[in-house]
Amino acid sequence: MIGRVDAVLGALGSRAETLGISEIARRTGIPKASTSRIVAELVEHGYLERTDAGVGLGLRLFELGGRAARPLDLRRLALVHMADLRGATGQTVHLAVLEGTEVVYIEILRSRSTPPLPSRVGGRVPAYATGVGKALLADLPPERLEAHLPERLVPVGPRTVTDRELLVRELAGIRERRISYEREESAPDVGCAAVAIRGEDGEPIAAISVSVHLGSADLAALGIAVATAANAIAREAAKARYRGAGGSARRRRQAR
Amino acid sequence: MIGRVDAVLGALGSRAETLGISEIARRTGIPKASTSRIVAELVEHGYLERTDAGVGLGLRLFELGGRAARPLDLRRLALVHMADLRGATGQTVHLAVLEGTEVVYIEILRSRSTPPLPSRVGGRVPAYATGVGKALLADLPPERLEAHLPERLVPVGPRTVTDRELLVRELAGIRERRISYEREESAPDVGCAAVAIRGEDGEPIAAISVSVHLGSADLAALGIAVATAANAIAREAAKARYRGAGGSARRRRQAR
DNA sequence: GCATGCGTTCCACTGAACGAGACGACCGCG
DNA sequence: CGCGGTCGTCTCGTTCAGTGGAACGCATGC
Numbered sequence: 001m002i003g004r005v006d007a008v009l010g011a012l013g014s015r016a017e018t019l020g021i022s023e024i025a026r027r028t029g030i031p032k033a034s035t036s037r038i039v040a041e042l043v044e045h046g047y048l049e050r051t052d053a054g055v056g057l058g059l060r061l062f063e064l065g066g067r068a069a070r071p072l073d074l075r076r077l078a079l080v081h082m083a084d085l086r087g088a089t090g091q092t093v094h095l096a097v098l099e100g101t102e103v104v105y106i107e108i109l110r111s112r113s114t115p116p117l118p119s120r121v122g123g124r125v126p127a128y129a130t131g132v133g134k135a136l137l138a139d140l141p142p143e144r145l146e147a148h149l150p151e152r153l154v155p156v157g158p159r160t161v162t163d164r165e166l167l168v169r170e171l172a173g174i175r176e177r178r179i180s181y182e183r184e185e186s187a188p189d190v191g192c193a194a195v196a197i198r199g200e201d202g203e204p205i206a207a208i209s210v211s212v213h214l215g216s217a218d219l220a221a222l223g224i225a226v227a228t229a230a231n232a233i234a235r236e237a238a239k240a241r242y243r244g245a246g247g248s249a250r251r252r253r254q255a256r
Numbered sequence: 257m258i259g260r261v262d263a264v265l266g267a268l269g270s271r272a273e274t275l276g277i278s279e280i281a282r283r284t285g286i287p288k289a290s291t292s293r294i295v296a297e298l299v300e301h302g303y304l305e306r307t308d309a310g311v312g313l314g315l316r317l318f319e320l321g322g323r324a325a326r327p328l329d330l331r332r333l334a335l336v337h338m339a340d341l342r343g344a345t346g347q348t349v350h351l352a353v354l355e356g357t358e359v360v361y362i363e364i365l366r367s368r369s370t371p372p373l374p375s376r377v378g379g380r381v382p383a384y385a386t387g388v389g390k391a392l393l394a395d396l397p398p399e400r401l402e403a404h405l406p407e408r409l410v411p412v413g414p415r416t417v418t419d420r421e422l423l424v425r426e427l428a429g430i431r432e433r434r435i436s437y438e439r440e441e442s443a444p445d446v447g448c449a450a451v452a453i454r455g456e457d458g459e460p461i462a463a464i465s466v467s468v469h470l471g472s473a474d475l476a477a478l479g480i481a482v483a484t485a486a487n488a489i490a491r492e493a494a495k496a497r498y499r500g501a502g503g504s505a506r507r508r509r510q511a512r
Numbered sequence: 513g514c515a516t517g518c519g520t521t522c523c524a525c526t527g528a529a530c531g532a533g534a535c536g537a538c539c540g541c542g
Numbered sequence: 543c544g545c546g547g548t549c550g551t552c553t554c555g556t557t558c559a560g561t562g563g564a565a566c567g568c569a570t571g572c
Contacts (some may be wrong), residue, residue: 001257001258001528001529001559001560002257002261002294002297002298002300002301002303003297003301005258005261006303006316009320012323013319013320013323016323016325016328018325020548020549020550021549021550021551022386022389022548022549022550031531031532031551032531032549032551033530033531033533033550033551033552033553034529034530034531034550035534035549035550036550036552037529037530038258038529040551041259043260044258045258045259045262047258047262049325049326049501050501051325051499051500052499055469056318056324056325056501057321057323057324057325058324058325058326058501059324059326059327059353059355059501060262061317061320061321061323061324062321062324062326062327062360062362062378063269063321063360063378063379063380064265064269064313064317064321065313065317065318065319065320065321065324065378066321066376066377066378066379067269067272067313067317067378067417068312068313068314068315068317068321069272069274069305069312069313069314070312070314070318071315071318072272072307072313101300104315104318104319106318120322121319121320121322121471122318122319122322122323123319123322124319171335173521175565191303197452210284232267242491243307243308243314244307245305245306245307245314245315246401250327257528257529257559257560260560275519276518276519277519277520278517278518278519287561287562288518288519288520288560288562289519289520289521289562289563290560290561291519291566292519292520292521293520293521293560293561293563294560295519296520380531472550
């Protein structure tokens, strides 16, 4: 049942649109009568809303979304340091987490000096094609890397690395030097320096980055500033005993 | 089933905390075994996350929340005008919608000149105790007002109007002059001028306000600026054929 | 060791969820 | 205007997904 609810919500959330019952049914593969019933119940509870143009995601999600634990925690830890970094560099600053094979943007402090970026708070981009994503992938133990790479590396931007071996080698380099660079891998004309942030247990919990017009700034110099901010956030996380999400067996063992 | 899911999500969202299964069960009245199963399924789909401290709302809600139709639409219509208003007044600007007996804040552009406000994007406050709420209540047809007032008007701030007749009379005055004022009804030391924004069909779709230290500014003068911004937003809404949420019978009739 | 509380799993039960089909409303087209 | 197609909702017999009490292992405190 929750799978069906998720499918309906996902159909409406994938492109922030309103759809009719029949179209939702087509997209989710759920029969029309069932779709109608599920939608009616979701509307009743505020998760969906009816408009003249069809059904859209409802205010209840907006309210609950603002209370999601990880964004709240990470923002609390990172926001002042992000603002510091934006102040120091004059560029757009991102905070993102790794989720499956993608990064989800938690917070974006925008600057006019940076080109318009396709990134969106709450949005997802394939991790391998972004600076923050590569920083996070590089910080994983090698045996866990495979789970976070899709089978095929599809081009996202003009210079996305789609060769798996090349990418793995790049990640090894990032692991060594800790700073990840992106050059037009996710969007044209965009460069970026990113660093993973570690939680109390040394595991990566998020990554922070500065984005620029490619070629307009020295990425290596920016990388040092980003690493500085990442360290400050990591220290806050350690102080708060913060470790991100996941009650996994691995973490359970370490805690006991 | 969706009612139970909503109860679980609501228990975790009401105070942005993490809880154990047993505590969720106690708060929702759902038996522990069922709670455990529902939680497991919600975790599997990303709506909840497990941490060391318990279960919290998950990233999926964060992602979907950012795609809720009404906040997206209203922000698109209102954001530049809100920024204009903040620029002109130097104060914090709110955008809110009426939902049941409460307002939900859609966007808040904060200013340092305004005292720290308890309002929060995605948060709820009783409508009768806020400037934006009273503006929206006043703009309702009288026969629909009762549905948006709670049985008992509970004090929220030091000067909340808790006498029903007094409030109804005040709403009538707001209906006449259109500008709603708030003086410490929702929080101490806070004054506010607010105006309802109408959609294409003339129905109230949201309200916009400026908040100040009470006594630090002329609320009537601010009210005129707020009305100016509300008009501009209403014009955008009309241009976009925007009418807010609700596929009600009343609206259906007018559309045909 | 005992008591208490936690979270998970099991399993018999049942009623909530299910989907095919019907139907009225609406729309576009000839 | 009639027809065909699509929409969203409702009906109803079916069934299986969801349910909750009980059991259980684990952790904690006394």
